[in-house]
Amino acid sequence: MLTETFDKKFMHYIDTPSYDMELTSKYCKTLLVQLFDKICSEISPEEFIVLDTISCNNGLCQRDLARLILKDRANTGRILDSLEKKNFIIRYNDTKNNRLVRKVNITKMGLDMLEKLTLRFQPYHEQMCKLFNEEDLLILKASLKKIRDAISKIVELQI
Amino acid sequence: MLTETFDKKFMHYIDTPSYDMELTSKYCKTLLVQLFDKICSEISPEEFIVLDTISCNNGLCQRDLARLILKDRANTGRILDSLEKKNFIIRYNDTKNNRLVRKVNITKMGLDMLEKLTLRFQPYHEQMCKLFNEEDLLILKASLKKIRDAISKIVELQI
DNA sequence: ATAAGATTGTTGCATTTGCAACATGTATTT
DNA sequence: AAATACATGTTGCAAATGCAACAATCTTAT
Numbered sequence: 128m129l130t131e132t133f134d135k136k137f138m139h140y141i142d143t144p145s146y147d148m149e150l151t152s153k154y155c156k157t158l159l160v161q162l163f164d165k166i167c168s169e170i171s172p173e174e175f176i177v178l179d180t181i182s183c184n185n186g187l188c189q190r191d192l193a194r195l196i197l198k199d200r201a202n203t204g205r206i207l208d209s210l211e212k213k214n215f216i217i218r219y220n221d222t223k224n225n226r227l228v229r230k231v232n233i234t235k236m237g238l239d240m241l242e243k244l245t246l247r248f249q250p251y252h253e254q255m256c257k258l259f260n261e262e263d264l265l266i267l268k269a270s271l272k273k274i275r276d277a278i279s280k281i282v283e284l285q286i
Numbered sequence: 287m288l289t290e291t292f293d294k295k296f297m298h299y300i301d302t303p304s305y306d307m308e309l310t311s312k313y314c315k316t317l318l319v320q321l322f323d324k325i326c327s328e329i330s331p332e333e334f335i336v337l338d339t340i341s342c343n344n345g346l347c348q349r350d351l352a353r354l355i356l357k358d359r360a361n362t363g364r365i366l367d368s369l370e371k372k373n374f375i376i377r378y379n380d381t382k383n384n385r386l387v388r389k390v391n392i393t394k395m396g397l398d399m400l401e402k403l404t405l406r407f408q409p410y411h412e413q414m415c416k417l418f419n420e421e422d423l424l425i426l427k428a429s430l431k432k433i434r435d436a437i438s439k440i441v442e443l444q445i
Numbered sequence: 446a447t448a449a450g451a452t453t454g455t456t457g458c459a460t461t462t463g464c465a466a467c468a469t470g471t472a473t474t475t
Numbered sequence: 476a477a478a479t480a481c482a483t484g485t486t487g488c489a490a491a492t493g494c495a496a497c498a499a500t501c502t503t504a505t
Contacts, residue, residue, distance in 0.1 A: 138404060138408065139341070139404070140335060140407065141335065141338050143411060143414070143424070144415075145318070147427060147430050148307055148311045149315065150356055151311075151433050152304075152308045153356045154356075154433065154437040154438070155307060156308065157438050157441055157443060158440060158441045159304070161441055173491085175299065176299060176305065178296050179300050181296070188453080188454095189454065190452080190453060197312045198493090199492080199494075200455085201456080201492085201494085223452095225501065225502085226451095226501060226502095227453075227462085227501085228453065229454070245296045245298070246296065247298065251295060253300060255303065255436065257303070258429075258433065259429060259432070263429055266422055266425045266429075267429045268303065268306060269422075269425045270418060270422055270425075271306050271307060273418070274414070274417065275309070275310050276422060277413070278317050279313070281317060283412075284313075284316060285494090303494095314480085332461085347483080349483060358464075360464085360485075360487095361463075363484065363485065364461095383471090383482085384470095384471065384472085385471065386469080386470065386471085386482095386484095393482075
């Protein structure tokens with residue numbers, strides 16, 4: 128048999144936690160997208176996530192926001208264009224370290240939309256959390272953070 | 287202060303394990319891409335992952351492969367086109383359930399390339415594993431699987 | 446003081462990706 | 476037996492994404 132000749136003593140990338148996470152993350156993304164199709168026609172899942180991030184970090188400049196959502200400045204700007212056009216956020220000029228920047232705030236309309244959407248996700252969120260006991264959830268969260276911290280030291284995230 | 291008027295009693299998507307994983311997964315992907323830039327010019331990170339998947343699952347048809355890597359049939363076919371052109375895989379016609387399918391095998395050249403690349407990743411992989419004790423690693427793996435299984439029941443992955 | 450460098454945001458372009466439509470061949474239904 | 480539905484793979488197209496180049500503005504160096 129052909130597979131008999133294969134030397135499988137080396138490890139496989141697809142068995143690593145990194146790739147395991149990539150696949151799992153795709154599942155989560157697919158779920159989010161499909162839920163959004165049913166629930167919401169006003170904004171995209173990406174815009175929802177950015178809106179949620181802004182609501183927790185009012186007054187960020189665009190680049191700092193880009194660093195949080197791990198997208199480049201170009202795409203961050205484009206998403207903000209869309210959210211601003213729909214009056215879910217407002218942008219205003221300000222300074223940071225004596226530099227002219229465009230800062231972002233969420234509007235009342237944005238907050239209302241965010242709250243509406245979040246309430247609809249609540250059941251799915253609770254269902255997901257019910258999968259774990261408190262301790263495993265903490266370990267999962269801590270493990271993810273460990274990975275991010277370790278990679279931060281090796282890789283330069285050019286944003 | 288403006289933030290005082292915000293009602294933060296609802297949960298945030300960005301605090302969920304799903305999003306936590308999405309961000310962490312992006313870190314991992316960035317690391318992989320940057321390593322590949324230095325290490326390898328022959329194939330892309332995506333092609334590497336597909337090659338690794340094929341090496342562990344010889345003789346799959348394209349759709350079954352697509353289901354493993356969570357990409358649609360179109361992109362799976364395109365990646366295979368590229369890998370075949372470089373002689374890292376071979377495709378051949380066969381039948382599955384009385385249906386004509388194109389199955390995929392890895393070649394000797396493909397295996398050699400895979401082994402070469404895997405050896406170069408070994409140090410990074412070990413460094414990553416050293417972050418965890420055995421138990422946390424198992425919990426992480428189990429948690430990811432739990433999430434995927436739960437989502438599988440809700441979402442139809444149209445591949 | 447002038448030039449070089451750095452930071453922020455925008456625009457253009459090429460790549461990746463997913464979705465829908467299509468062609469081909471098989472299974473099922475009527 | 477004919478028609479409908481299903482499975483597989485390919486092609487075309489549109490949206491998302493990242494990268495490089497650019498403009499504007501500020502800092503640092505010579």
